[in-house]
Amino acid sequence: MEISRGEIRRYLGYGKNEGDEAVNNLIEECIGELVAAASPKSISRVYPLKLLSDDWINFTVFKTRSRNLSRNLQDCEQVILFAATLGAGVDVLLHKYTKLQMSKAVTMQAAATAMIEEYCDEENRKLKEEYEDRELYLRPRFSPGYGDFPLECQKDITTVLETPKRIGIMLTDSLLMTPSKSVTAVMGISGKPYRCEIKGCESCGKADCAYRRD
Numbered sequence: 253m254e255i256s257r258g259e260i261r262r263y264l265g266y267g268k269n270e271g272d273e274a275v276n277n278l279i280e281e282c283i284g285e286l287v288a289a290a291s292p293k294s295i296s297r298v299y300p301l302k303l304l305s306d307d308w309i310n311f312t313v314f315k316t317r318s319r320n321l322s323r324n325l326q327d328c329e330q331v332i333l334f335a336a337t338l339g340a341g342v343d344v345l346l347h348k349y350t351k352l353q354m355s356k357a358v359t360m361q362a363a364a365t366a367m368i369e370e371y372c373d374e375e376n377r378k379l380k381e382e383y384e385d386r387e388l389y390l391r392p393r394f395s396p397g398y399g400d401f402p403l404e405c406q407k408d409i410t411t412v413l414e415t416p417k418r419i420g421i422m423l424t425d426s427l428l429m430t431p432s433k434s435v436t437a438v439m440g441i442s443g444k445p446y447r448c449e450i451k452g453c454e455s456c457g458k459a460d461c462a463y464r465r466d
């Protein structure tokens with residue numbers, strides 16, 4: 253997995269700056285330790301999708317209401333429920349440096365965030381290619397908590413995908429996921445040949461796209 257150093261620096265607040273040697277060395281150190289500690293896993297399942305009136309969405313296995321997501325899922329007949337995690341070893345590492353060396357803990361957090369994003373992108377890229385072979389097209393992943401997609405839907409997604417048993421993601425009462433570097437998301441599947449950016453609408457140049465999430 254190729255973790256973007258630029259993304260890590262961006263999370264650390266460097267913007268597009270290259271960062272100095274000390275920072276870049278620390279980033280490399282963190283990546284090395286993360287790669288050794290992580291055990292990335294993901295799971296996905298497909299369900300029929302129905303968009304109802306008043307921005308209600310029927311995912312077959314649960315229903316929710318979201319204007320942003322309804323727009324993004326227009327013209328989709330099915331939906332992929334997706335979850336991914338870097339595993340508990342990464343939390344052990346994050347916890348260790350929070351106690352030992354704060355500057356490294358902050359860099360480790362940024363690197364782990366870039367790593368889970370990259371892992372999700374890779375897994376989603378594989379799904380995208382698989383579906384395109386069947387002339388079906390994926391919308392970018394859309395996570396609970398994004399826009400007006402209720403965070404509570406994390407509960408539905410983790411339950412339906414049996415994430416505690418299958419990939420070890422659990423949800424606390426306050427809707428925090430453990431391991432902390434975990435993601436849940438949905439992705440629409442459409443028969444309309446519309447190629448989305450795997451990194452999502454924010455990095456997509458199609459400014460006038462009718463499905464763009466806002």
Ligand code: SF4
Nearest residue numbers: 448449453456461463
């Ligand atoms: S803006 Fe781009 S990534 Fe977003 S839905 Fe449209 S084509 Fe897909």
